[in-house]
Amino acid sequence: MDFHLDTLLKLPNVVADSYSSTLDAVVIKLQLVNAGINCPNCNKYICHLHQTRPILVRDLSIFGQTVYLKVPRRQFYCSDCKISPTETLSWVNKRQRQTNRYQEYIYERVKESTVKQTSENEKMSEDAVQDIFHKVANSKKKDWGLPERLSLDEFARRKGKGKFATILTDLDKSSLLEVIDSHKNDDIITVLKELPLAMREGVKEVCVDMWGGFPKVIREVFPNARTVIDRFHVQKIVNKALNKIRLVLKLKGLKNRYLLMSNQANLTDEEREELELMLKSSPSLRICHELKEELITIYNSNITPSGGMRKISKWLISARVMLSSAAETIDSHLEEICNYFNNRTTSSVTEGINTKIKLIIRQSYGFKNFDLMKEKLLACLFK
Numbered sequence: 001m002d003f004h005l006d007t008l009l010k011l012p013n014v015v016a017d018s019y020s021s022t023l024d025a026v027v028i029k030l031q032l033v034n035a036g037i038n039c040p041n042c043n044k045y046i047c048h049l050h051q052t053r054p055i056l057v058r059d060l061s062i063f064g065q066t067v068y069l070k071v072p073r074r075q076f077y078c079s080d081c082k083i084s085p086t087e088t089l090s091w092v093n094k095r096q097r098q099t100n101r102y103q104e105y106i107y108e109r110v111k112e113s114t115v116k117q118t119s120e121n122e123k124m125s126e127d128a129v130q131d132i133f134h135k136v137a138n139s140k141k142k143d144w145g146l147p148e149r150l151s152l153d154e155f156a157r158r159k160g161k162g163k164f165a166t167i168l169t170d171l172d173k174s175s176l177l178e179v180i181d182s183h184k185n186d187d188i189i190t191v192l193k194e195l196p197l198a199m200r201e202g203v204k205e206v207c208v209d210m211w212g213g214f215p216k217v218i219r220e221v222f223p224n225a226r227t228v229i230d231r232f233h234v235q236k237i238v239n240k241a242l243n244k245i246r247l248v249l250k251l252k253g254l255k256n257r258y259l260l261m262s263n264q265a266n267l268t269d270e271e272r273e274e275l276e277l278m279l280k281s282s283p284s285l286r287i288c289h290e291l292k293e294e295l296i297t298i299y300n301s302n303i304t305p306s307g308g309m310r311k312i313s314k315w316l317i318s319a320r321v322m323l324s325s326a327a328e329t330i331d332s333h334l335e336e337i338c339n340y341f342n343n344r345t346t347s348s349v350t351e352g353i354n355t356k357i358k359l360i361i362r363q364s365y366g367f368k369n370f371d372l373m374k375e376k377l378l379a380c381l382f383k
């Protein structure tokens, strides 16, 4: 069989000299075929070998076996400069005990699973895996470009422990841009003001929910941006109010909840009949249900922000009577709510990212500290 391990290795200027194997590892001894190097000081090609120290470098596994490469670390002598520079290799960095491609592999494994899982699979300590992940993550360029539509949102780092973090997302790229270890306005402003002003000035819209209290942040950090309140959060508070009435009326059960909460347009004929029966039992429930549907219709219609403002203001007249506190909340955010009608911007992208964040945190059984969590989230969700 005409077989060359060298072609499988795919490393430049390298041939396999010999190999030996133990129970669980293969060691491939390498030879470097270039006669010399360019002196890093004077750039002259130098072939005078000063000394060679072989080192063991871990590489990608082969056939389920751990692979080590025995790499000759060569030092050449430059007679002009009187120095002995060490040869640099493009595929393994100085003082590194893994090839670059193996480190890249570890990074991808951690992205897909966890540090712990990767450590077990690769039989490498968790600290070593974490170090490699950190190093590779740092070397990746994080170019935000010039985002125009962003969203700010917060999430609970640990359920029920009152620890919140804020995330900034690029809605057009579905990309997680930043994770901030706080949900306080001043902390967020401090972090985001470090971004170049030209970038911040280019942001046109920032989508938020009604709870975040982010308007101050948006005013200070993104001076040209309009605040848009996410329509689904608005619909949610109306749904919540409607649900409360359902419970007061003792119309319990998931089926009733489903019939009442779903967009009527999505129900089957049979379900619509069931809903009709339920609404017959209470005129006030019927009115509230109509209000919910009417709001969806307003949101779905092709109108301008001022048209939206007129329609929602009119809607509020009845809503105030039937859904008092929900209506009050909507009333106090009316302008930002109607900004939706400019570009129909929503933060559904952020909802998706938030779901992934929760998954990553659960998968890792929490993170030792905020920086580790942030690094992993950005590695996985920045695009």
Ligand SMILES: [Zn+2]
Residues within 6 Å of the ligand: 039, 040, 041, 042, 043, 044, 078, 079, 080, 081, 082
């Ligand atoms: Zn030299």
